Amino acid sequence: MKKKIIIAVVCFLALGFIGFLGSDSEAPSDATTEIVSTTLEELVAENDTKEDITDNSAVDKITEKIQEKTTEKETEKQNKPNSVGDDNSKAVLSEIPAYSGKPYAVINGNIPSFNKYELTTKGYETYASLDSLGRCGGAVASCGREIMPGIDEERGSISAVKPSGWVQAQYDCVSGKYLYNRCHLIGWQLSAENANKRNLITGTRYMNTEGMLPFENMVADYIKETGNHVAYRITPVYNGSDLVASGVQMEAYSVEDDGEGICFNVYCYNVQPGVTIDYSTGRSWSASGSVATTKKPVVAVTPTTEKQVETTQASVTYNTYAYSSKSDKFHYPSCRYAKTIKAENYCEYTGDRQGMLDKGYSPCKNCNP
Secondary structure, three states, X not given: OHHHHHHHHHHHHHHOOOOOOHHHOOOHXXXXXXXXXXXXXXXXXXXXXXXXXXXXXXXXXXXHHHHHHHHHHHHHHHHOOEOOOOHHHOOOHHHOOOXXXXXXXXXXXXXXXXXXXXXXOOOEEEEOOOOOOOOOOOEEEEEOOOOOOOOOOOOOOOOOOOOOOOOOOEOOOOOOOEOEEEEEOOOHHHHOOOOOHHHEEEEEHHHHHHHHHHHHXXXXXXXXXXXXXXXXXXXXXXXXXXXXXXXXEEEEEEOOOOOOOOEEEEEEEOOEOOEEEOOOOOOEEEOOOOOOOOOOOOOOOOOOOOOOEEOOOOOOEEEEEEEXXXXXXXXXXXXXXXXXXXXXXXXXXXXXXXXHHHOOOEEOOOOOO
């Protein structure tokens, strides 16, 4: 009878545990050996001697164990992040609940979507190229201490970047007055990225501080406390050819502890309470129907022009001028000398020419602003 048991064991080893571990495992024989040997030990313990064990009882017992392990594995898969490309995990604008006063909405039961290559303990960051409309695509990273800013590292200027739909305006109902922020997809505190045009989108102050920042802080605090890594992906969601994203999808999953520390999949609304936004252009107005209520005239300037722009509150014509914080000259942004200004020193001023003269700047002789 002992010989029969050995034959049964050999047969199961030869089968390679088919159907149990599936394609995720590269060494099914190890698992097979463990299951078979453990099962035989249990059978011996239940019977007086090995001779009392029949080949049928061994087969039945091992089959039962395989079924149990298969069930456990399927349950484990269901609790892991879905694979990339799962439509249920990706933000679809038509399926996102309308904004109802909360800065974000949970997507796919809060389960993110990462593949096994993205769930790595090696830090990295990648950014999609701008599309034909100049819009940012997604950004994905394995956030860890190695890509975060150093202790003494200072944040650099990002004012030279004009994301798609950047038509700045001011409103009394907005904290800090300015409607738009240059929103990092992967925040500076996680990536140390400054004027990276593939990482900055036009986002409202509300989305930046109320929607995205709390999740960024959560990830940053977790990494600082544990030293672990977090798979992190931010995806702007656009409606058709709109220049301004309707919102961003934020996904994160802590790698070393299998999502115990960080696990979320949310959509942050790119809205500003009290303000109506034309997402196709980036222009805006008060939700009450009136123009922006600010102490200064409303200025609407596109990223690609220095032409005169009429304000909506005054019959005064303004220009946009470029200048360096290290120089006393001012230029039109299209001037070849303006384009040589270092990003960290680049500044812009929108107003009348006299305003620049009053600041102590003199006009460039090349573009004669």
